Amino acid sequence: MRRVWTLALAALLLAAGCENPLEINRDTEIAIGRQGAADLEAQYGVVRDPAMQQRLDAIGKRMAAVSEEPDFPWTFKILNSKEVNALALPGGFVYATKGMMDYVPDDGQLAGVLAHEIVHADHHHAKAAIEKSMTQALLVDLVTQKSSQSIQQAAQIAVELEMREGYRDKEYEADQIGTEYAFQAGYRANGLRDLLKYLYEKEGDPSRITWLLQSHPPLSKRIERLDEYLPRLTGKPA
Numbered sequence: 617m618r619r620v621w622t623l624a625l626a627a628l629l630l631a632a633g634c635e636n637p638l639e640i641n642r643d644t645e646i647a648i649g650r651q652g653a654a655d656l657e658a659q660y661g662v663v664r665d666p667a668m669q670q671r672l673d674a675i676g677k678r679m680a681a682v683s684e685e686p687d688f689p690w691t692f693k694i695l696n697s698k699e700v701n702a703l704a705l706p707g708g709f710v711y712a713t714k715g716m717m718d719y720v721p722d723d724g725q726l727a728g729v730l731a732h733e734i735v736h737a738d739h740h741h742a743k744a745a746i747e748k749s750m751t752q753a754l755l756v757d758l759v760t761q762k763s764s765q766s767i768q769q770a771a772q773i774a775v776e777l778e779m780r781e782g783y784r785d786k787e788y789e790a791d792q793i794g795t796e797y798a799f800q801a802g803y804r805a806n807g808l809r810d811l812l813k814y815l816y817e818k819e820g821d822p823s824r825i826t827w828l829l830q831s832h833p834p835l836s837k838r839i840e841r842l843d844e845y846l847p848r849l850t851g852k853p854a
Contacts, residue, residue, distance in 0.1 A: 638747065640743050640746065640747060640770075644767075645706045645707050645740070645743050646689060646706070646707030646708075647707075648706045648707065648767060648770045648771050649705040649709045649737075649774065650707065650709065651767050651770075651771035652705040652706070652709065652771035652772075652774045652775045653691075653693075653711075655772070655775060656695065656711065660695040660697050660713075661695070661696040662693050662694060662695065662696060663695070663696050663714050663717075668714075669693075669694060671723070671726075672692045672712060672726075672730075673692050675723060675727050675803075676690065676710055676730050677690065677692070678727070678802070678803075679727060679730050679731045679734050679794075679797050679798065679801055680708065680734060681801065682801050683734050683735075683737075683738040684738045684739070685708065688707055688708030688738065689707065689708055690708040690710065691708065691709055691710065692710050692711075692712075692730075693709075693710075693711050694712055694713065694714055694717055695711050695712070695713045695714070696713075697714060697715055698713070698714065698715045699715050700713065700715040700716050700719045701715065701716055702716050702729050702730065702732075702733050704736050704737040704778070705737070705742065705771075705774050705775070705778065706737065706740070706743055706774055708734075708737050708738075709737075710733055710734065710737070712729070716729065720811060722807070722810075722811075724798070724803045724804045724806075724807030724810075725807045725808065725810060725811040727801065727803040727807055728794060728795060728798050728808025728809070728811060729811070731793075731794035731797040731801075732791060732794035732808060733790070733794075734794065734797065735789065735790040735793045735797070736778075736790055739786070739789070739790075739793075741777075742774045742777055742778070745773065745774075746770045746774060749773050787833050787838065788838065788841055791838055791841065792841065792842070792845050795807075795808055795809070795845065796849060799849055799850065805846055805849055806842075808842065809839060809842040809846065812835050812838055812842070813839055815835060816835040816836060816839060
């Protein structure tokens with residue numbers, strides 16, 4: 617009976633002219649991110665350091681202002697973890713770990729990191745992954761906001777993607793467009809590239825660098841692509 621109802625609803629939505637009857641809408645996408653944010657903060661805790669928070673807000677908000685979704689409810693917080701990591705949940709909930717904030721003292725490099733994550737949010741990479749990952753019945757519950765269980769499951773998928781699996785097929789896109797955002801916001805364009813290059817040449821403890829190494833393409837390939845792109849963006853050699 618449940619399957620019949622699900623298929624009937626999908627047919628009605630198609631008849632109404634919806635190109636994808638099971639596409640997550642904006643409000644639901646934000647609700648998923650907000651739930652994922654609550655789960656992350658409960659797990660790790662948030663660092664309450666005014667100076668560190670001010671730095672993160674100042675850079676993050678400049679990046680969000682030039683993004684494709686400037687009206688998302690962008691928030692920037694510091695997770696209490698020594699791991700060097702950053703992530704963005706659906707709807708604009710962005711985090712850097714304390715490890716990341718300590719590891720990257722250069723604002724131009726941190727701008728590149730945050731811009732990379734902002735691209736994942738404003739290009740809806742998690743939303744697309746959730747739509748592919750959830751069963752049809754749960755997706756119907758999600759898009760009709762029929763149950764909180766579906767929001768919780770979608771949030772778990774989003775957090776899992778960000779903390780462990782990543783978006784390997786989207787990382788080059790996030791590097792390139794994030795570099796463009798940083799440049800548009802007034803930071804030097806090669807901030808992210810320089811950080812990647814530094815890590816490639818000198819990092820002695822790569823197990824700490826979750827954001828830059830785990831579930832991402834090789835650093836050398838990311839650097840090569842940015843070296844190709846930067847002259848086109850700035851008109852100068854990389």
